[in-house]
Amino acid sequence: MPKPAKTAILYRMVMDKHICPYGIKAKWLLEKSGYQVDDRHLTSRAQTDDLKSQLQVDTTPQIMINGERVGGYTDLQVHLGQPAAKPDQASYTAVIAVFCVAGAMAISLNAAIFGDFLTARLAEWFVGFSMAMLAMLKLQDIEKFSTMFLGYDLLARRFVPYAYSYPFLEAFAAILMIGHWLPWLSIPVAFTIGTIGAASVIHAVYVQKRDIQCACVGGSAKVPLGFVSLTENFAMIAMAIWMAFKYGVA
CATH class of the missing domain: 1.20.140 (Butyryl-CoA Dehydrogenase, subunit A; domain 3)
Incomplete structure (x- = not known):
């Protein structure tokens, strides 16, 4: 039997004067990892604040996989087993x-x-x-x-x-x-x-x-x-x- 398609819901800011770069990255990473993305745009500050209030979070994008909230872009990297950048980590x-x-x-x-x-x-x-x-x-x-x-x-x-x-x-x-x-x-x-x-x-x-x-x-x-x-x-x-x-x- 064919494997069921992997699906994810992505909430990201897509406004006239601002498109969240981490939202774009999250969508690309999900699709690259084989997920079908339900891409839900937050087109106003009110919608964004509403979502943050509902999910009790401070930032967007927010990703849901299998009905559970994974978190933001960095959380998605960790969820998919990819090394996430650490702001204070030494690097050459x-x-x-x-x-x-x-x-x-x-x-x-x-x-x-x-x-x-x-x-x-x-x-x-x-x-x-x-x-x-x-x-x-x-x-x-x-x-x-x-x-x-x-x-x-x-x-x-x-x-x-x-x-x-x-x-x-x-x-x-x-x-x-x-x-x-x-x-x-x-x-x-x-x-x-x-x-x-x-x-x-x-x-x-x-x-x-x-x-x-x-x-x-x-x-x-x-x-x-x-x-x-x-x-x-x-x-x-x-x-x-x-x-x-x-x-x-x-």
């Missing part, structure tokens, strides 16, 4: 994305210009693109970045303007290094901020044994302070030393 996703995209850009540019995938410029572009992208993430919310940065950076604690200028210095050095412009300026900038950053991370993590968040991707992700921050800083130092010898600045 943002950093991995930066390094992967920077690496792909470096490889693509290297192949287009030199017709080869492996040259010395590949490493230079990879570090330069990574620095520029990390600086961009910091600049998305410089207030949030500076607040996190002041939590561990040794120079910023003594001179607050440095916390605000750091992303600009990182972006400035990266842009100059990518194009090999003004090495006499980009090299000392990268070496200085990289050295201060590395010393600050080592002091906070390995001397003080503190468990805090890194400001390396701004305030948009919860990346633990430690290996990733050291990698960013050591990469800047290595790039500066490499280019110093290359241009005879040392």
Whole structure:
């Protein structure tokens, strides 16, 4: 005998000026999981408040399966055995994305210009693109970045303007290094901020044994302070030393 169809009732906000994104996600997830969805739209604030009152809940969407309320989108993820995102959970996703995209850009540019995938410029572009992208993430919310940065950076604690200028210095050095412009300026900038950053991370993590968040991707992700921050800083130092010898600045 054929299996009975799996059905679910979905209550979600669909208004002229607002369509709930989690409602759309919930519908997609249910259909992807083989459910026939009875998609019930809440087209006004009154309808939405009415539903919340009836079900004694604070949010929508709300999903019902087999006559029982599952809950909202996150509850549905758990019900279907999918890992739900945790707001306070540490994640390296943002950093991995930066390094992967920077690496792909470096490889693509290297192949287009030199017709080869492996040259010395590949490493230079990879570090330069990574620095520029990390600086961009910091600049998305410089207030949030500076607040996190002041939590561990040794120079910023003594001179607050440095916390605000750091992303600009990182972006400035990266842009100059990518194009090999003004090495006499980009090299000392990268070496200085990289050295201060590395010393600050080592002091906070390995001397003080503190468990805090890194400001390396701004305030948009919860990346633990430690290996990733050291990698960013050591990469800047290595790039500066490499280019110093290359241009005879040392």
